[in-house]
Amino acid sequence: MFDAFTRSVFINGVWEDIHEDTTDTIYNPATLEPITHVAFAGGKETDRAIQAASEAFPVWSNKTGRERSRYLYRASQLMLDDAERLGKILTLEQGKPLKEAIGEVKGAAGFLLWYAEEASRNYGEWIPSSIKSKRLVVIPQAVGVVGAITPWNFPSSMITRKLAPALAAGCTVVLKPAPETPLSAIEIIKLFERAGLPKGVVNLVTGDARAIGKRLLTNKNVRLITFTGSTAVGKYLMRESAEHLKKLSLELGGHAPSIVFADADIEKATSLVLGSKFRNNGQTCICTNRLYVHSSIADKFAQLLKEKVKNLKIGLGIEKDTEIGPLINKQACEKVQSHVEDAMDKGAVVAHGGKLWEGDLPGHYYQPTILSNVTEDMKIMHEETFGPVIPIQTFTDEVDVTQKANNTDYGLAAYIFTENTNRAIRVSEKLDYGIVGVNDVFPATPEAPFGGIKQSGIGKEGGHHGMDEFVEKKYISIGID
Ligand code: ADP
Numbered sequence: 001m002f003d004a005f006t007r008s009v010f011i012n013g014v015w016e017d018i019h020e021d022t023t024d025t026i027y028n029p030a031t032l033e034p035i036t037h038v039a040f041a042g043g044k045e046t047d048r049a050i051q052a053a054s055e056a057f058p059v060w061s062n063k064t065g066r067e068r069s070r071y072l073y074r075a076s077q078l079m080l081d082d083a084e085r086l087g088k089i090l091t092l093e094q095g096k097p098l099k100e101a102i103g104e105v106k107g108a109a110g111f112l113l114w115y116a117e118e119a120s121r122n123y124g125e126w127i128p129s130s131i132k133s134k135r136l137v138v139i140p141q142a143v144g145v146v147g148a149i150t151p152w153n154f155p156s157s158m159i160t161r162k163l164a165p166a167l168a169a170g171c172t173v174v175l176k177p178a179p180e181t182p183l184s185a186i187e188i189i190k191l192f193e194r195a196g197l198p199k200g201v202v203n204l205v206t207g208d209a210r211a212i213g214k215r216l217l218t219n220k221n222v223r224l225i226t227f228t229g230s231t232a233v234g235k236y237l238m239r240e241s242a243e244h245l246k247k248l249s250l251e252l253g254g255h256a257p258s259i260v261f262a263d264a265d266i267e268k269a270t271s272l273v274l275g276s277k278f279r280n281n282g283q284t285c286i287c288t289n290r291l292y293v294h295s296s297i298a299d300k301f302a303q304l305l306k307e308k309v310k311n312l313k314i315g316l317g318i319e320k321d322t323e324i325g326p327l328i329n330k331q332a333c334e335k336v337q338s339h340v341e342d343a344m345d346k347g348a349v350v351a352h353g354g355k356l357w358e359g360d361l362p363g364h365y366y367q368p369t370i371l372s373n374v375t376e377d378m379k380i381m382h383e384e385t386f387g388p389v390i391p392i393q394t395f396t397d398e399v400d401v402t403q404k405a406n407n408t409d410y411g412l413a414a415y416i417f418t419e420n421t422n423r424a425i426r427v428s429e430k431l432d433y434g435i436v437g438v439n440d441v442f443p444a445t446p447e448a449p450f451g452g453i454k455q456s457g458i459g460k461e462g463g464h465h466g467m468d469e470f471v472e473k474k475y476i477s478i479g480i481d
Contacts, residue, residue, distance in 0.1 A: 008038035012052035013199025041207035046215035049203035053172040056200030061170035069119035074195035076112035114446035115164035142170030144223035147216035155181035169470035249459035254412030257405035264417035276441035286413035326363035336387030411454035
């Protein structure tokens with residue numbers, strides 16, 4: 001499928017050859033086999049990419065929204081038409097089951113479509129003045145050159161969720177994808193190329209994260225950094241971008257609580273918790289990290305959940321019936337293992353799994369795991385696990401469990417399961433999170449605002465709100481006779 005070297009630096013409409021010594025090997029995390037090499041580029045390439053994006057900006061931002069939307073429509077359609085092949089590439093480099101990968105690609109195309117539509121609805125305001133001889137107008141204008149830094153867990157949709165609103169608003173972009181998953185990024189840039197996007201509007205640089213990041217942060221032409229990744233790197237970007245007071249849009253870590261009330265539909269809730277926790281093998285910033293189950297239904301719930309977890313099919317993502325693929329790398333497995341061991345040392349009981357998978361694949365596999373007898377002092381109840389482990393704690397009181405759910409520095413997503421509408425609204429309003437799912441664990445969608453509070457981030461992606469990040473609102477005060 002791939003040659004030994006895949007060109008991965010795209011500047012001003014040209015795919016560049018980078019010298020052989022400066023390459024990065026891309027591995028299949030399921031088999032540990034090398035797939036291809038890509039460029040390990042750095043500061044110099046980033047500077048040129050920023051230059052290209054800066055030069056493309058005046059023309060691109062001056063097009064009408066309708067003109068810009070045409071490119072996005074085309075890219076969206078091209079992506080949908082090619083979803084199967086793109087899904088296979090995604091599974092190859094990231095490991096997730098093919099069905100999920102194809103679903104992600106279609107979702108990624110959904111962001112292109114949504115912002116193709118939004119491009120022509122970037123409304124301004126006419127403010128009634130308190131002075132008769134004045135007219136007050138607010139016009140939205142593109143921020144400028146955007147530096148986009150994306151993660152490996154959703155290598156396709158995290159890119160279009162940033163690039164689509166940026167392009168729709170009139171911004172130009174330098175994209176730095178995760179080093180683990182550059183192939184999906186390369187394919188997305190090729191789609192834009194096929195859609196006829198003018199040169200310099202989108203640029204791609206793979207390689208040295210620190211060096212690329214440094215140039216994006218220190219070049220004053222980059223007006224906004226949009227980032228999805230760890231809270232630690234998010235804080236670093238915030239600190240380092242202070243010098244130029246760049247705008248920031250940060251989607252960071254999470255530690256989602258799922259609360260199952262006594263009045264929940266247990267069958268439905270177990271399936272949803274399963275979906276929330278094991279989609280992408282738990283490597284999702286909004287996936288359930290802690291589960292609180294009302295004590296009156298805890299035994300029944302745990303039993304049913306265990307039966308469902310036992311039946312999950314582990315294997316090669318590319319095989320049709322696989323539900324659990326590998327984790328992204330060795331460090332990810334070690335982190336999961338350390339959370340399980342810490343919990344066991346402090347009294348947790350392994351109800352299922354609890355160790356590395358001993359299957360016939362050499363990749364980074366960990367058994368889907370359920371822990372019971374969990375207490376608040378365990379690491380897993382505070383640190384993001386990013387792996388297939390469900391720690392279960394029981395509760396009896398609504399106020400108490402809501403406080404426990406809020407007792408974290410994170411504030412991305414939380415889930416509640418209840419058939420009582422009053423409770424659903426009451427608890428949703430009390431949860432300190434940017435997103436609350438009520439009997440729903442898949443809240444991310446192009447038309448709604450996705451984003452965290454507290455140390456989970458700043459800003460929204462998706463919906464008309466997502467476009468606001470890439471727009472400055474200019475106020476024009478007009479004096480008239
Ligand atoms: P993870 O640990 O899950 O890989 P990271 O926050 O480290 O999460 O990575 C998310 C993205 O941020 C990746 O594209 C990564 O290369 C990038 N990144 C990591 N460190 C830096 C940095 N110092 N400057 C710029 N980008 C960085």
